[in-house]
Amino acid sequence: MNLLAVSGSLREKSSNTAVLRAAALVAPESVLVTLYQCLNDLPHFNPDLDTEPGPPAVLTFRALVRAADAVIMCSPEYAHGVSGVLKNALDWLVSSGEFVNKPIALINASTRATHAYASLAETLRIMMAVIVPEASITLALTNPKLEAADMAGDPVIASQLRASIAAITQLIGSELRHRQ
């Protein structure tokens, strides 16, 4: 199974990106977690540019989302809102529809960031993505300087991330069985 991990922060030492890297570390062998690292290459969304074929970076992003069995997402909250850079990436998927029926694990790396999380969930719902409740967890990171390896080595965080991945892969597995 192939999960695309999308972080809402471009910061090199972002906790949100570290969470996704930790998810890749603790995932079982049968699950490949690939971090999307080209958020910065997407142009600013402009409906005038949202034509066939579209900007190259957008095409790549759409193809990666389309090819993924699910998306695992973790984003900071900026000023009580979704990070602009992540929302910009989502804006590029609204008309093309790659998120329709796509299972999403929406991970919150902060117990206090409730506004952005709710707003992001609302946007994903209206884009017809399937937010998987059991895979959508809030982590209580005690230290903002934790790196991916630290998180993967922390029994509580690692266990939460493994449970999230298990929930989303279970859903994908049962969907695949239904199609057969």
Added chain:
Amino acid sequence: MNLLAVSGSLREKSSNTAVLRAAALVAPESVLVTLYQCLNDLPHFNPDLDTEPGPPAVLTFRALVRAADAVIMCSPEYAHGVSGVLKNALDWLVSSGEFVNKPIALINASTRATHAYASLAETLRIMMAVIVPEASITLALTNPKLEAADMAGDPVIASQLRASIAAITQLIGSELRHRQ
């Protein structure tokens, strides 16, 4: 008085941008409404780049906001959320604080776009901007193809925009008198 107009859309024929151009057309002579046209030049927000002095386009944007007596803002809603490109611009002002105590006329060009408007208002509040209620209006645009001149020539829309500008200039005027 000097109002900076910020549209949340990069679309050339954006209704939101047209609303701001119409505001410039109907404003009294004593009020200069300047449309900020460089939203597309701002880099994607990255805290690692948010250092002194900062990216040139960001410095220009911050200087324009600082120099403005108030900001007049009109943004589309994308997928029940704030347009990523506008949120990205706001993300650049969080740490530098140009919006603190800045009067804002938050104009909604759609009676149906309630999610993004509420989310934008929440972000502006946490940035300590002053959303002026009497200046923050919702327009019932009957035709999405209306251009700025059409709006300025429409008695209802023109009157709403004039009232919004009057409310914000009245507030600025009373603040200036208080400081004297």
